[in-house]
Amino acid sequence: MLGKTDKSAVGFVVAALVFFFIGGILTTVVPPLVDKSWSKPFENNDPSKGPTGKLVQYTPEQLKGRAIYVREGCWYCHTQQTRTLLSDVKRSGWKGVDSPISTPDEFVYDSPHMFGTKRTGPDLSRVGGKYDTQWHRTHFRNPRDLTPGSVMPPFPWIVDNPEEFTALVAYIQTLGRSKNWRPDNDYEK
Amino acid sequence: MPGQQQVSAARPYGGPGSISPVESIHEDTTAKWFMLSAITYFFIVGIIALTIAAKFVWPQLLGTVSVLTYGRLRPLHVNGMLFGWLLAADMGLAYYIVPRLCGVKLWSEKLGVATAVIWNIIVLGAVVALPLGYNKGWEYGELPLPLTALVVVAWVMFGANIFGTIATRKYEQMYVSLWYIMGTVLWTAFVYLTGNVAVYFTTGVNQANLNWMYVHNAVGLIFTPIGLALAYYFIPKASNTPLYSHKLSMVGFWALAFVYVWTGAHHMLHGPISQWLQTIAITFSLMLLIPVWTVVYNFFATMKGQWYQLRENVPLKFLMSGVVFYLLTCFQGPMHSLRSVNAIVSKTDWIPGHAHMAVLGAFSFFAIAGCYYAIPRLFRTELHSAPLANWSYWFLMIGGLGFFVTLWLGGFWQGWQWNNPSIPFIDTVRALKPVWTVRFFSGILMFLGITTFLYNIMATVLGAGSSHETAARPISA
Numbered sequence: 001m002l003g004k005t006d007k008s009a010v011g012f013v014v015a016a017l018v019f020f021f022i023g024g025i026l027t028t029v030v031p032p033l034v035d036k037s038w039s040k041p042f043e044n045n046d047p048s049k050g051p052t053g054k055l056v057q058y059t060p061e062q063l064k065g066r067a068i069y070v071r072e073g074c075w076y077c078h079t080q081q082t083r084t085l086l087s088d089v090k091r092s093g094w095k096g097v098d099s100p101i102s103t104p105d106e107f108v109y110d111s112p113h114m115f116g117t118k119r120t121g122p123d124l125s126r127v128g129g130k131y132d133t134q135w136h137r138t139h140f141r142n143p144r145d146l147t148p149g150s151v152m153p154p155f156p157w158i159v160d161n162p163e164e165f166t167a168l169v170a171y172i173q174t175l176g177r178s179k180n181w182r183p184d185n186d187y188e189k
Numbered sequence: 190m191p192g193q194q195q196v197s198a199a200r201p202y203g204g205p206g207s208i209s210p211v212e213s214i215h216e217d218t219t220a221k222w223f224m225l226s227a228i229t230y231f232f233i234v235g236i237i238a239l240t241i242a243a244k245f246v247w248p249q250l251l252g253t254v255s256v257l258t259y260g261r262l263r264p265l266h267v268n269g270m271l272f273g274w275l276l277a278a279d280m281g282l283a284y285y286i287v288p289r290l291c292g293v294k295l296w297s298e299k300l301g302v303a304t305a306v307i308w309n310i311i312v313l314g315a316v317v318a319l320p321l322g323y324n325k326g327w328e329y330g331e332l333p334l335p336l337t338a339l340v341v342v343a344w345v346m347f348g349a350n351i352f353g354t355i356a357t358r359k360y361e362q363m364y365v366s367l368w369y370i371m372g373t374v375l376w377t378a379f380v381y382l383t384g385n386v387a388v389y390f391t392t393g394v395n396q397a398n399l400n401w402m403y404v405h406n407a408v409g410l411i412f413t414p415i416g417l418a419l420a421y422y423f424i425p426k427a428s429n430t431p432l433y434s435h436k437l438s439m440v441g442f443w444a445l446a447f448v449y450v451w452t453g454a455h456h457m458l459h460g461p462i463s464q465w466l467q468t469i470a471i472t473f474s475l476m477l478l479i480p481v482w483t484v485v486y487n488f489f490a491t492m493k494g495q496w497y498q499l500r501e502n503v504p505l506k507f508l509m510s511g512v513v514f515y516l517l518t519c520f521q522g523p524m525h526s527l528r529s530v531n532a533i534v535s536k537t538d539w540i541p542g543h544a545h546m547a548v549l550g551a552f553s554f555f556a557i558a559g560c561y562y563a564i565p566r567l568f569r570t571e572l573h574s575a576p577l578a579n580w581s582y583w584f585l586m587i588g589g590l591g592f593f594v595t596l597w598l599g600g601f602w603q604g605w606q607w608n609n610p611s612i613p614f615i616d617t618v619r620a621l622k623p624v625w626t627v628r629f630f631s632g633i634l635m636f637l638g639i640t641t642f643l644y645n646i647m648a649t650v651l652g653a654g655s656s657h658e659t660a661a662r663p664i665s666a
Contacts, residue, residue: 070324
């Protein structure tokens with residue numbers, strides 16, 4: 001079949017599309033049909049099966065904050081996935097308690113997804129609840145005031161806009177909170 | 190076999206070193222517009238690239254201006270380089286190559302010029318929209334919806350012109366560059382729609398899977414095939430040597446067509462995506478070595494006995510360095526997809542080192558070589574300055590190597606540090622400061638290379654009209 005495709009443009013087009021669609025369909029359309037956890041929101045009431053909790057839809061304010069996160073390109077430098085690596089579980093942990101790994105059912109309401117590809121700054125998949133509003137205000141105004149050596153840009157136009165700042169912090173505080181994993185000595189508990 | 194491959198490689202070409210009568214049928218307005226605007230954007234977006242590299246060294250730089258913050262400029266750098274420079278240059282060179290390989294005029298020069306106008310609107314629209322924060326939030330799919338729609342329209346117009354030309358061709362047998370260009374037209378359409386339209390109907394991991402299918406195949410099924418089309422055309426042309434094997438080029442092409450599309454999930458190894466899908470992506474990523482090594486073998490075998498030409502021939506220098514970078518980047522890729530290696534290099538600064546070697550080192554080098562080769566011929570003149578072209582090569586080569594190698598070393602080191610959770614994250618940031626400083630200064634060298642490239646091309650074009658006697662003179666390679 002392929003021997004003639006260098007003479008027949010029609011034969012070429014058919015073969016090129018068939019080759020492409022075999023892999024294309026098997027890796028994009030089929031997986032969500034096979035793995036239901038991709039679309040079923042996380043919910044667990046049985047402690048013996050791991051962390052309990054329930055994934056809930058974002059509030060309008062949190063969605064507004066999420067849109068700011070997208071707009072400012074936070075996702076170019078911060079991933080949102082605690083991978084199945086020991087170091088990720090430790091680094092996403094808090095006050096000596098390891099974080100649970102990220103699972104597909106925790107991200108069902110995310111669009112655009114914010115998994116990210118690059119960690120210029122730390123992963124944020126479990127950052128929710130770790131730092132209070134005042135910390136975020138100082139940090140967004142100038143990250144180096146709290147973390148010397150940081151290369152994160154300052155965001156004065158967000159801090160100076162109370163509506164945007166409150167929304168962004170509201171979104172950040174949701175990250176990784178669907179699973180109840182946080183330590184007992186956390187200031188929020 | 191050798192007889193046949195010599196014929197198929199040599200036939201589409203006019204007589205070496207002169208404008209054949211066939212050459213005079215080509216109008217080439219579209220090719221000129223695409224190439225010249227692409228090279229201009231290469232320079233302009235280069236300024237953005239330097240700015241964001243500087244922000245790693247001086248994080249306060251321009252920091253209080255929202256439209257100039259890192260998160261707004263990075264998508265402009267990525268989209269500007271991918272769509273404004275590289276894809277536009279590739280399309281311009283396709284408008285140059287396809288009519289010549291078919292022995293006929295471009296199907297519609299008017300349609301081509303209209304495509305060039307739309308393409309410029311897209312790029313200029315991105316220059317305004319992205320810094321203002323109009324970002325869809327998908328990597329490589331940042332462009333706002335109206336611009337996305339224009340990309341689709343422009344691509345259909347480009348495809349109609351390419352297939353229209355091929356349908357009216359004089360030569361029955363299609364040279365390998367034509368397959369790669371046709372493949373690019375077809376696959377890009379579906380890959381682009383997946384990453385920019387299908388994502389709207391999904392969320393979470395499902396959406397990420399589609400996004401990464403697009404991101405990976407933007408490189409694998411857009412820039413790779415059109416870049417290889419250029420290499421397959423310009424390596425034999427620039428060295429005046431027939432391609433080693435037509436049959437081998439066919440093996441490489443169909444292997445690429447089958448294997449590439451499976452690998453998107455390797456961007457989420459160890460992440461929240463099904464393990465079996467990760468394993469499929471790893472398997473096919475390793476199989477990528479087959480098309481890559483087939484293609485590279487063909488190029489090296491073509492150059493057998495011709496390597497001495499690299500001393501004087503600047504387009505050939507860019508082409509063969511690009512082939513070496515292609516070989517290296519496509520060795521790195523499959524290796525990154527191994528779970529053990531991925532646990533170290535994924536998400537680190539190694540990855541931009543790898544990505545820049547693919548997009549700048551391999552595919553931009555092919556496009557630069559094509560521009561250096563084609564533009565003097567398009568304007569019926571000689572290149573303004575061969576020594577300056579050589580300087581642009583060395584600036585880009587040394588700057589590029591400085592960029593790639595320091596980021597690999599730094600990224601690998603960073604990955605090792607991350608895997609030791611007792612090292613605070615901020616210490617791994619501070620440790621990278623020297624790496625980012627070297628990257629910035631390497632970027633300055635690369636930018637000098639781009640500047641000399643732009644100057645040389647523009648001086649060639651502007652000088653072409655002023656010296657009429659050169660028009661009749663034969664062109665030497």
